[in-house]
Amino acid sequence: MSDAAKQITLTIDGVEVSVEAGTTVLQAAEHAGVVVPHYCYHPGIPSRPAQCRMCLVEIEGQPKLQPSCVFPAGDGMVVHTTSETAETARKSVIEFLLLNHPLDCPICDAAGQCMLQDYAFETGQLRSRYAEAKMVLGRDRVAEDILYFGDRCIVCTRCVRFMEDIAGDNALVVAQRGHKAYIDTFPGRDLDHAFRGNIVDVCPVGALVHEDFVFKARAWDMDSSPGICPGCSTGCNIEVNVKENQVVRTKPRLNPDVNSYWMCDHGRRSLVMSNRGVRAEAPLVRQGGELEPASWNEALAWIAGELGDATGIAVVSAAASNEALFYTRVLLDRIGIEGGTFQVEQGDEETLTGFPKLKLRADRAPNVAGAELHDFKRADGLPDVPDGATLVVVGDALSNAPADYGANAGFFLYVGSHLVPAAGNATAILPAATIPETDGTFVNFEGRVQRFHRALRSPGVARPAWMFLSRLLEQLGGEPGVREIGDAFAAMATGTARMEAMSWAGLGLRGELLSEAGQPAVAAE
Amino acid sequence: MPGEVRVVDRPESESSYIRAISKGLGITFKHFMHADKPTQQYPDEKWELGPRWRGTHRMAVHEDGRAKCVGCGLCPTVCPVNCIKLIPAEDENGERYAAVYEIDEFRCIFCGFCQEVCPVEAIHLGVHYENAEYSRERWVYDLARLCENDHPVTALWDPADPSSE
Numbered sequence: 001m002s003d004a005a006k007q008i009t010l011t012i013d014g015v016e017v018s019v020e021a022g023t024t025v026l027q028a029a030e031h032a033g034v035v036v037p038h039y040c041y042h043p044g045i046p047s048r049p050a051q052c053r054m055c056l057v058e059i060e061g062q063p064k065l066q067p068s069c070v071f072p073a074g075d076g077m078v079v080h081t082t083s084e085t086a087e088t089a090r091k092s093v094i095e096f097l098l099l100n101h102p103l104d105c106p107i108c109d110a111a112g113q114c115m116l117q118d119y120a121f122e123t124g125q126l127r128s129r130y131a132e133a134k135m136v137l138g139r140d141r142v143a144e145d146i147l148y149f150g151d152r153c154i155v156c157t158r159c160v161r162f163m164e165d166i167a168g169d170n171a172l173v174v175a176q177r178g179h180k181a182y183i184d185t186f187p188g189r190d191l192d193h194a195f196r197g198n199i200v201d202v203c204p205v206g207a208l209v210h211e212d213f214v215f216k217a218r219a220w221d222m223d224s225s226p227g228i229c230p231g232c233s234t235g236c237n238i239e240v241n242v243k244e245n246q247v248v249r250t251k252p253r254l255n256p257d258v259n260s261y262w263m264c265d266h267g268r269r270s271l272v273m274s275n276r277g278v279r280a281e282a283p284l285v286r287q288g289g290e291l292e293p294a295s296w297n298e299a300l301a302w303i304a305g306e307l308g309d310a311t312g313i314a315v316v317s318a319a320a321s322n323e324a325l326f327y328t329r330v331l332l333d334r335i336g337i338e339g340g341t342f343q344v345e346q347g348d349e350e351t352l353t354g355f356p357k358l359k360l361r362a363d364r365a366p367n368v369a370g371a372e373l374h375d376f377k378r379a380d381g382l383p384d385v386p387d388g389a390t391l392v393v394v395g396d397a398l399s400n401a402p403a404d405y406g407a408n409a410g411f412f413l414y415v416g417s418h419l420v421p422a423a424g425n426a427t428a429i430l431p432a433a434t435i436p437e438t439d440g441t442f443v444n445f446e447g448r449v450q451r452f453h454r455a456l457r458s459p460g461v462a463r464p465a466w467m468f469l470s471r472l473l474e475q476l477g478g479e480p481g482v483r484e485i486g487d488a489f490a491a492m493a494t495g496t497a498r499m500e501a502m503s504w505a506g507l508g509l510r511g512e513l514l515s516e517a518g519q520p521a522v523a524a525e
Numbered sequence: 526m527p528g529e530v531r532v533v534d535r536p537e538s539e540s541s542y543i544r545a546i547s548k549g550l551g552i553t554f555k556h557f558m559h560a561d562k563p564t565q566q567y568p569d570e571k572w573e574l575g576p577r578w579r580g581t582h583r584m585a586v587h588e589d590g591r592a593k594c595v596g597c598g599l600c601p602t603v604c605p606v607n608c609i610k611l612i613p614a615e616d617e618n619g620e621r622y623a624a625v626y627e628i629d630e631f632r633c634i635f636c637g638f639c640q641e642v643c644p645v646e647a648i649h650l651g652v653h654y655e656n657a658e659y660s661r662e663r664w665v666y667d668l669a670r671l672c673e674n675d676h677p678v679t680a681l682w683d684p685a686d687p688s689s690e
Contacts, residue, residue, distance in 0.1 A: 106597030
């Protein structure tokens with residue numbers, strides 16, 4: 001936005017607002033704090049057919065009501081969104097939309113976050129005047145994992161236009177016309193785009209539903225936390241929806257600098273899977289050949305006693321938070337281990353033509369740049385462990401390691417959330433919280449430091465790795481351990497040159513680029 | 526140290542207990558002779574309950590015996606004491622149904638919100654109060670037991686006077 005853009009002033013519902021020339025009335029109304037109900041308009045989809053007729057507003061001097069989503073704001077314009085004419089029009093639109101709507105809100109997965117429900121409740125009328133039998137379309141499968149409930153659909157065509165404008169794949173079409181119109185895949189085509197899940201998010205009603213989510217949770221049953229998708233190095237901003245301490249759904253969260261309104265299907269699945277497998281729930285230390293549970297104090301004191309100056313190697317995970325990696329680095333420095341490697345799972349890259357910055361990137365780990373920032377090196381495989389050496393593993397870096405990995409180590413410290421087979425060789429296991437169970441930061445592919453927040457409770461006494469690693473360092477004679485993420489981040493920012501100006505609070509929810517941003521930590525495309 | 530006892534000299538007519546006893550027995554005999562006793566001979570004789578009595582739940586069923594519940598989750602949401610447990614699932618026809626539906630009658634305060642909120646008139650309170658059990662577990666009624674209950678359901682308002690709702 002250049003400063004030269006012409007400012008215009010208009011009045012919306014008595015509120016005077018200044019916007020740039022070229023803004024639509026609907027966007028200007030948002031600035032004025034006035035919500036104009038709408039269905040077909042979506043801020044992330046460029047095409048605006050103005051076909052739902054829900055956003056009609058009265059503009060003085062215009063003979064008829066105008067669709068505010070496409071009507072450009074003009075200087076001195078006076079707009080009424082709640083005048084009698086506008087309200088009547090809106091009420092009629094709702095009545096038409098509800099003619100064939102099954103009103104199955106009690107069993108609809110969108111109930112509670114449905115725009116049709118909200119506006120019908122707000123402006124609609126109590127009883128329908130439609131006396132005929134409602135049309136029944138039933139359900140259809142538009143993609144492998146997406147169901148289409150034709151009866152609920154209001155044919156706003158957001159999904160069709162997302163596929164056309166943003167995904168660049170004309171797989172979805174409006175079939176039939178008029179009141180018989182419904183959404184279907186183009187004959188002979190499959191909806192198999194890697195970003196197809198977004199059509200569920202743009203659907204203003206419950207017509208498109210992820211099969212994974214059908215009947216899983218009501219909108220009001222779920223808690224939501226802001227998070228970062230751990231699926232790849234893009235670091236899409238997400239909302240983690242949790243019910244009864246289980247992640248039931250992840251949705252994209254708006255961040256124009258990273259992912260706009262979108263995320264890929266690989267990412268949607270990544271967090272839901274994070275609780276699979278056997279979890280480490282208590283510190284385990286090897287006493288007389290067996291791994292025995294211990295309290296945190298006992299375990300940390302014992303490890304601090306055993307971990308003297310050592311020669312050895314370190315393996316970390318590129319899915320560990322920056323704070324965990326920072327304290328790992330400090331720990332390694334203290335006990336005299338240099339280097340350290342991580343592996344990154346590779347996958348196919350998937351692109352989104354309408355928002356090129358957002359990709360499903362080949363590096364399928366969220367914090368590759370963060371690991372490199374803390375001087376860990378990318379490696380193709382696990383390093384060989386010299387006999388009798390000290391081995392420090394932080395994060396779930398051993399999920400595909402052979403079961404005897406680390407068996408020949410002199411001292412094997414395993415810090416992870418899952419008890420993978422190789423962890424059975426450990427001298428001590430410290431149970432770490434998984435990504436959705438902790439606060440922390442990741443650095444994405446372009447060097448953007450982004451916060452993620454805790455969404456789940458940890459099992460047993462598992463704790464965030466940064467918390468107990470800082471306490472272990474305290475036992476080894478370092479600074480007092482930290483308990484708050486803000487303190488952990490501050491310690492890291494002080495000790496990391498490219499983060500010096502940052503603070504946990506200052507990062508906000510949109511993140512900040514590492515300094516020297518001209519030199520991205522990982523070569524961007 | 527015991528205090529000094531003062532003995533009051535009263536006339537015979539005041540200090541005799543014969544009069545008081547015969548007066549009391551007179552009342553006893555009066556009740557004995559008259560039949561209007563408030564005591565109810567429960568359980569031989571049962572209390573007559575009003576149509577709006579709110580007691581043990583009952584689940585309405587379809588003709589084929591399936592519960593009418595669609596598992597929408599409104600009753601556990603509205604329940605002020607969290608006594609309803611519901612896990613919805615999808616049946617073979619793709620319909621939503623309650624895979625698990627349990628009501629803890631011990632915890633229930635019989636407010637009737639669940640019946641009021643139910644969009645398909647499936648869960649009802651009942652005109653019924655006899656639910657003594659030998660164990661606490663038995664007080665958690667599962668779906669099968671709620672469906673088996675056949676006592677009359679509670680009228681939340683007088684059908685003849687809808688404004689009484």
